[in-house]
Amino acid sequence: MPPCVRSLRPRRSRLTAVLAVAAATVLSFVAAPLAHAASPLRSLAEAKSKYIGTELTGNMVYNSTITSLAGAQFDMVTPGNEMKWDTTEPSNGNYNFGPGDTIVSFAQSHNMRVRGHNLVWHSQLPGWVNGVPRNQVQGVMEAHITTEVNHYKGKIYAWDVINEPFNEDGSLRADAFYNAMGSGYLADAIRTAHNADPNAKLYINDYNIEGENAKSNALYSLAQSMLAQGVPLGGIGLEGHFILGQVPSSMLANMQRFAALGLDVAVTELDDRIQQPASGSSFQQQANDYATVINDCLAVTRCPGVSQWGVGDADSWVPGTFPGWGTPTMYDNNYQPKPAYNATATALGGSGGGGGGTGAGPLHAVGAGKCLDVPNSSTTAGTQLDVRACSGGANQTFTLTSSGQLTVYSGADCLDANGRGTTAGTKVIIWSCNGQANQQWNINADGTVTGVQSGLCLDVTGASTADGALVQLWTCSGASNQHWTFG
Template identity: 45%
Template sequence: MRSTRPRFLRSGLVSALTGLTALGALLFAAPGAQAADTPLRDLAAAKGKLIGSAVNPAKLTGTYGDIAGREFNTVTPDNAMKWESVEPSRGTYNWGPADQVVAFAAAHGQQVRGHTLVWHSQNPGWLANGSWTPAQLSTILQDHIAAEAGRYKGRIAAWDVVNEPFNEDGTYRSSIWYNGLGQDYIANALTWARAADPSAELYINDYNVEGVNAKSTALYNLVRSLKQRGVPIDGVGLQAHLILGQVPATLQQNIQRFADLGVDVAITELDVRMQLPSTSAKLTQQAADYKAVADACVAVARCVGVTVWGFTDSDSWVPDVFSGYGAATPYDEAFAPKPAYHAIAGSLGGTTTPPDPGTGCTAAYSVVNQWNSGFTGQVRISCAGAALSSWKATWTFGAGQTLTQAWNADCTQSGAAVTCTNASYNGTVPDGGSVTFGFNASWNGSNPVPVVTLGRTP
């Protein structure tokens, strides 16, 4: 590596959520829905690797924030550092969302992966629709890189400096940058990024370059040429937006050939989409795919780690872009860890408590609304691998919370113990399906999240 920065920061557990931090939908479930016995970030750190996720700064609270802080030792802002977000008008900057991510990472002992300084997409209208001479365009690009990379100097571990420069056949992508400045816009951007933040690792990032093919070979040739010319280039990002069952057989070989050039490699945007609905068989295949990617990275010393592009299906970009596809991430929409999560943990050397093979069903408790004296809660029961009939969910309130109303379930409370059984119309949870029930309750002082145990009524 060019810099002396360690590849990972010291990892550690965030404290258990108590009081008002339980406002979000924190997942605790039946034994089948437990996360790994050791957080992913600690497993990864023990192997000298990073494990990360793209995160939405607006959601870094409650369950979402708890998982993001507990499980990952690096985070990537999903859209908050892209050009249209940070420089919506020329010379006028909006740093708020990006600052949120950087602050969150600092509070949780995490690295930040900056994404992205130069891209053909998500550029503001003033830039995309302007008429620029090459000299003007070059100045705009240099100024933007200096402003953004300079603002976070010393706080960003790695930058995806140039994003997606190639077409599928290995030719350069037509873009405002290539058309206006030629292929040397890449070398210039890297050089300007180094000047703005000398300590950050500088990457070129692209998709469909995971295996050995025309596109990845073009990227390989570019990186080799840049190094020969003395242009600062520290790493290559393989996005890894994959389709179920289609992990390239040459993934590890491809990672190794880039490493042999003397650069680091990172899996930067991993997800594995499937045609919906999700089934047990598809989730099993997805887990195998995630494990194959993680295994390939673990096997190559200069593969610094794996970042997933969002860790929960509720925050995934896939359904909005690929009609009929989804369920692409390691956590389901209710924040329950899927088989893919356990496969990653296993690849990193961890022991896990995977879904109970007898039921394959989990229960996720969340607080969906809270006010001074009360709150609305929800429990979602999900099954994958088998159906569940005549279900029962039980938990113990830890701070004097009292049920006042329930719907879609018959709920009773005795002291602190709560028991909810299915209503007459929703007693069966099908394989691949879910049932949700809700309740209102009172609270005073704190509202810690209970552990839910899922079972069957006699």
């Protein structure tokens, strides 16, 4: 297992999957039928006086599937690369704000706040900055901060003014700014940003500071010192790039101690990487990890919200940076919700499990005019389901759980893709509930029911309307034999 220290985020290599599906015109936001809770995540978060955010970068803003999902579910956006120094000031005094402006325009059109990311960072610096004589670095840094913050004044809710300034042992990185100005560059950067936009919340953002450790202790001492000097530091960003099952148990206490200083404490870049191939139990642990992070934020008044780094697994930076690891977000490669989504929705006070929410009742096959049925009320594992005239019996009553399972017989058995099949024609059976991905389902807003693992649709074989017509998984086609109502 790799150490819980992330490498530098690659600027564009992680966009390969996105480029393959990039389409349409910039800011063309065509709605796609996606599975999500009855109330969008953003509405659930806002009801708790929080935000739920995401990250967009590069060609993601040209992809209508991504932008439709992002605009519907999230109310905060962070540009992944578009506001970093190598993009905004590639040569001394020559600025390029076009890429960042595009993301700001998207956010404004969807009533989303924007997190500016970032102003001062040792990485993704254009070469000319590292070549500046030390006695000129302060002037260059202040000019860059002032120009960029002025350009976006009034459009940015919060800035990551300083990004990742610490080594793992709590010492400060010896970058161009520290080497020229010592530790004083940190306070100077915050003051300069505040002078340019007094209304923006100003953050120091870092990774591996989520729990109490040498690195977060050093940041805590720095924050105390800054506040004592009247430096207008407003918040601490906990990036939250986790390894599955390793959300620190001290995260809540750590957030509370920063909040007690009068600082906001946001989770700014959440993902939770899983060693591949991922199993159903891994996805359930990921759901637990997401719920822990959301609940920790909810428990801290000064936690304004949580932002995920990326929209879905297909656009994540993780596989390109950590070979053998992936699936780190709450949406899969097809931008369908995973158990982590359901857990997030539930933690925010909503109902998980896709468009139908949690609940119990029959699944009506719209095309057949019948109900999903366990033949002869069988309790034998492996029994293939069919459709029959609705009777209200226990063998036709399914419960959608918060983890996306469809259970029958009071939770004894689960709807299951036979043999963990992911090909068209896979039988839909009952099997003892085991929490694996082939037993997790999305009840979608467009009336389909899709398997989390396969992405295939629950289908009445041959579009039959007869009693006893068998049920299978099949490529989603929009036909009436793949439409269902629940409850």
